[in-house]
Amino acid sequence: MRSSAEAVIIGGGVQGCSLAYNLAKRGCKNVVLVEQKFLAYGGTGRSGGGVRHQFGTEINCRLAIYNVKCFEYLQDELGYKESIEFEQGGYLWIAYTERQLEQLRKNVKLQNSLGIPSMLLSPTDIKELIPQINLDGIIGGSFCEKDGHINPFHVTLAYAEAAKRLGVEINTYTKVIGIKLKGNTIDGVYTDKGFISTPIVVNCAGPWGKEIAKQIGIEIPLYSERHQILVTEPVERTLRSLILCLDDGSYWKQTPHGNFMLGIGNPNEAKGFNMSSSWQFLEEASRKIVKKMPILSNLRVIRQWAGLYDITPDSQAILGPTKINGFYLNLGWSGHGLQFAPSIGRALSELILGEKPFIDISPFYIERFENGKLIPEPACI
Numbered sequence: 001m002r003s004s005a006e007a008v009i010i011g012g013g014v015q016g017c018s019l020a021y022n023l024a025k026r027g028c029k030n031v032v033l034v035e036q037k038f039l040a041y042g043g044t045g046r047s048g049g050g051v052r053h054q055f056g057t058e059i060n061c062r063l064a065i066y067n068v069k070c071f072e073y074l075q076d077e078l079g080y081k082e083s084i085e086f087e088q089g090g091y092l093w094i095a096y097t098e099r100q101l102e103q104l105r106k107n108v109k110l111q112n113s114l115g116i117p118s119m120l121l122s123p124t125d126i127k128e129l130i131p132q133i134n135l136d137g138i139i140g141g142s143f144c145e146k147d148g149h150i151n152p153f154h155v156t157l158a159y160a161e162a163a164k165r166l167g168v169e170i171n172t173y174t175k176v177i178g179i180k181l182k183g184n185t186i187d188g189v190y191t192d193k194g195f196i197s198t199p200i201v202v203n204c205a206g207p208w209g210k211e212i213a214k215q216i217g218i219e220i221p222l223y224s225e226r227h228q229i230l231v232t233e234p235v236e237r238t239l240r241s242l243i244l245c246l247d248d249g250s251y252w253k254q255t256p257h258g259n260f261m262l263g264i265g266n267p268n269e270a271k272g273f274n275m276s277s278s279w280q281f282l283e284e285a286s287r288k289i290v291k292k293m294p295i296l297s298n299l300r301v302i303r304q305w306a307g308l309y310d311i312t313p314d315s316q317a318i319l320g321p322t323k324i325n326g327f328y329l330n331l332g333w334s335g336h337g338l339q340f341a342p343s344i345g346r347a348l349s350e351l352i353l354g355e356k357p358f359i360d361i362s363p364f365y366i367e368r369f370e371n372g373k374l375i376p377e378p379a380c381i
């Protein structure tokens with residue numbers, strides 16, 4: 001392991017790997033990325049792989065436009081030999097109450113004003129789009145055909161391999177155990193494999209990043225919460241869109257390999273680091289989603305897993321500099337951070353290297369919790 005670096009990135013999720021690549025691409029090649037387990041061990045490798053334009057804040061919509069454009073050519077840009085499985089089959093949000101529909105109307109109005117081709121759908125339109133769906137209780141929805149999904153493992157590995165080719169050192173099974181300061185400035189990072197001297201540390205450690213920041217006196221308003229997914233056996237491809245229900249936070253999609261992937265929110269989930277799968281989730285997700293999509297009833301479940309959301313008070317990421325010189329944050333993605341790897345990897349690398357970010361990410365700075373300028377994202381599950 002290198003003993004000194006221009007920058008150290010803590011965390012080998014999609015955000016850490018994208019940042020490493022983007023820093024190296026801009027000429028900052030002596031970057032060391034440190035991952036306590038393996039790449040994509042955290043939320044990244046446990047995500048649903050969804051990519052969408054349909055957000056409810058202007059900043060996220062603008063970033064989403066950039067993200068989706070990037071995914072169209074990312075595989076080529078990164079010189080990745082496998083497919084990142086980017087596919088645009090659309091995202092359908094379904095409302096069951098007037099309040100939910102009103103929020104979708106607001107979202108679509110904002111999205112359309114920025115050039116995003118989303119639209120409102122009536123129950124009849126929804127049935128036409130997804131003939132297999134049970135319309136009980138549905139009063140409308142919104143749809144954007146340009147939304148879709150990616151394979152989280154391939155995207156992360158694609159960034160990591162491209163970063164390595166540009167000179168980044170990636171150390172897996174290496175844990176950051178402390179940060180060394182000189183006064184109010186970063187001086188280096190202690191890992192369980194040795195010390196790395198560096199003037200810049202970027203905390204991309206997801207839910208675990210809160211404790212890392214706390215060691216140097218930075219309190220991050222963030223908590224962790226388990227979310228689970230189950231996967232069925234593969235069957236003939238009949239569904240291209242991801243469907244997301246606002247009544248219970250359930251969602252499902254069919255992957256390019258034919259497997260259905262199902263998830264559902266749990267309002268009673270305890271905060272914490274529990275990442276074990278539960279039979280209660282298996283039972284509840286199957287029961288509720290089969291009612292909404294009866295054709296799923298005879299499919300066998302082949303596996304399930306759990307991962308953590310790192311949730312902030314406004315369901316928005318915390319990005320950028322801190323009161324410690326050289327210490328940056330990129331965490332708190334609140335369940336939608338996979339798809340923001342292209343835009344934030346670029347913008348944060350520009351900021352760190354003293355360039356003007358291509359899009360202003362200062363609204364995401366941690367200061368917003370002190371000055372009360374929160375940017376609540378309504379389009380979250």
Ligand SMILES: Cc1cc2nc3c(=O)[nH]c(=O)nc-3n(C[C@H](O)[C@H](O)[C@H](O)COP(=O)(O)OP(=O)(O)OC[C@H]3O[C@@H](n4cnc5c(N)ncnc54)[C@H](O)[C@@H]3O)c2cc1C
Binds near residue numbers: 010048175204229333
């Ligand atoms: C069930 C589920 C479904 C999701 N679905 C979607 C979706 O459809 N679309 C979407 O965009 N997002 C989705 N997300 C959210 C998305 O997965 C995350 O927001 C995103 O992957 C965060 O990436 P990250 O790199 O910030 O963090 P992580 O992927 O959590 O990476 C953090 C890394 O830091 C490492 N680390 C922690 N502490 C240390 C240490 N001390 N030393 C070294 N390394 C350390 C961890 O091991 C981990 O690998 C989902 C998440 C879950 C759990």
